[in-house]
Amino acid sequence: MNETTILQTVDFFTPIVDDPYDFGRIAAANSLSDIYAMGGEPKFALNIVAFPSDDLPLEILSEILRGGADVAKEAGIPILGGHSIKDKEPKYGMVITGIPNGTPVKNSTANIGDSLILTKPLGLGIISTAIKKEIATEEMIRDAVKIMTTLNKTASEIMSEVGVNACTDITGYGLLGHLLEMCKGSEVSANIEFNKINFIDGSIKCALDGIIPGGTKKNLSFIKDSIVFSNQLDETKQHLLADAQTSGGLLISVSNDKVSELESKLINAGCFAMNIGTIGKLENRDYIRVS
Secondary structure, eight states: OOOOOOEEEEEEEOOSSSOHHHHHHHHHHHHHHHHHHTTEEEEEEEEEEEEOTTTSOHHHHHHHHHHHHHHHHHHTOOEEEEEEEEOSSOEEEEEEEEEESSSOOOSSOOOTTOEEEEOSOBOHHHHHHHHHTTOOOHHHHHHHHHHHHSOSHHHHHHHHHHOOSEEEEOOTTHHHHHHHHHHHHHTOEEEEOGGGOOBOTTHHHHHHTTOOOHHHHHHHHHHGGGEEEOTTOOHHHHHHHHOOOSSOOEEEEEOHHHHHHHHHHHHHTTOOOEEEEEEEOOOTTOOEEEO
16 A cells, blocks of 8 residues: 655744734744654645634735735645634634655654754744834844744755754744753753854843743743753843744754754855754753753
8 A cells, every 4th residue: 555644734823023914924934844844845735814803904814814825835835725713813824734855854863973953043032022012123023024934944955955863943942942852852962052052133132121921931940950051041041042932943953974064055055054062962861951
């Protein structure tokens, strides 16, 4: 019997920016990210919509859907339909169906000696909170929207071409939460360096000013017992590493004999390629050490 492996994921959420078109783009890019993290090729999408049609004009919904459609077009896939309900708060996202390019890349197969490559800067959750509080500058909003609407498509294609050991996308659980999941699944530890990580302009200042999402604080509280922080890393820096992201980058675990090729190809393609640390042997259940 012939068998075909498919990849499928679903994601949706409430608006994190004021512009409905940008919200649609962000939600669609975020929905596609899990397929890209598995080294997959998306094939088609279904829309998921909740909208207060009695309270908001349908033109807003049209703009949300237009944003999603434009990102789907960029990804090279059709939207075949979907489902909508009436709800008091707008919500939008997609079901994505895809196929693997070869063997799917898992988040539980990192190897000792691997390097960890991150493909987007952090700080999106903090900037999103600053937007909600109406204290984010236009430049901060523009930068955040650009990052959140950038597909992980190119980075995914490059990692599939090079051949990597493990990958996950950085979303709601933040860098540390998703890295912890990778380490536990792979039964390894990770050593990462704070100073090798890029953050969106303005996010560090916002964090220092106390603009930290509730989800980010919960992330840090949940994972703290599994992580050893250097004494030089205060709580603000810890929150920056645990910051809940939307449509964040890929975190790739790649063997040392391939890391230079991966970094070079990512950079030449216009992607970020932050070499933030290494995978090591697990000792004393200290899954992550941060210096």
